[in-house]
Amino acid sequence: MKVLIDTNILLDVILLREPYLELSKCVLQCCQSLVDGYIAVHTFSNMFYILHETEGFSIEDCRNTFNKLLYVFDVASLNKSDLITAINNEAFDDLEDAMQNEASVSSKIDFIVTRNCKDFEKSTVPAVTPEDFLTLVHADL
Numbered sequence: 001m002k003v004l005i006d007t008n009i010l011l012d013v014i015l016l017r018e019p020y021l022e023l024s025k026c027v028l029q030c031c032q033s034l035v036d037g038y039i040a041v042h043t044f045s046n047m048f049y050i051l052h053e054t055e056g057f058s059i060e061d062c063r064n065t066f067n068k069l070l071y072v073f074d075v076a077s078l079n080k081s082d083l084i085t086a087i088n089n090e091a092f093d094d095l096e097d098a099m100q101n102e103a104s105v106s107s108k109i110d111f112i113v114t115r116n117c118k119d120f121e122k123s124t125v126p127a128v129t130p131e132d133f134l135t136l137v138h139a140d141l
Contacts, residue, residue, distance in 0.1 A: 001035040001137070004076055004104045006114035007043050007096075009130060014047075014065060015055060020115065023130040027113055030137050031072055038076040039069060040103035046096065076103035091122035101125060111136070 005027065011017065012024035031037025044066055051057040051065070078086070082102040092098035097119045104112055104125040112120055112127040120127035128136065 001111070002038060002107065002109045003031070003035055003133065004038045004040060004100065004107070004109045004112045004125070005031065005073070006100060006112060006116070006127075007046055008115050009113055010039065010043070010047065010069070011050065012115075014051065020130075023134070026134055027130045028072070030134070034137055037073045038103075038107055038109060039073045040076045040100050041078065042096070042099050042103070074107075076107035076109065078103050078106065082106050092119075094119060097123075 008020075009024045009027055012020040013028055017024075028037070047066075048062050051062050052059060057065070078099060082105075083099070086092075086095065086098040086102040089098045089101070092101065100112060101120065101123045103109075104123070109125050111133065112123065112125050113130060113133045114120065114127050115129060117127040117129060
């Protein structure tokens with residue numbers, strides 16, 4: 001199984017956000033051994049802005065965090081055609097969500113794991129909550 005981990009799940013763990021921390025940690029742990037986890041390439045720039053500009057992380061802390069993530073996760077990329085599709089996808093009101101969708105399609109992702117499934121209601125890749133993802137993973141064992 002290939003899953004794209006949405007930014008909110010990653011930030012839950014990095015920022016120790018309650019009440020989401022434990023489930024989000026379990027999702028990331030599954031990506032270490034049970035499933036193939038992906039992060040969209042643009043997620044890194046989004047997280048850098050949030051961590052550095054909003055949360056006060058140093059540039060070095062951001063680099064260290066991202067290097068740790070890249071040890072576990074593959075990267076779902078976008079090419080020019082994917083980006084054009086995302087920009088013009090009227091099913092999405094949010095460009096970042098459209099880009100998550102296109103990165104998932106191009107990487108042949110099975111599920112997007114997010115706490116905001118409503119943002120992906122019209123996605124071509126099904127979105128699941130962390131709870132539903134963990135149920136799917138354990139059902140496959």
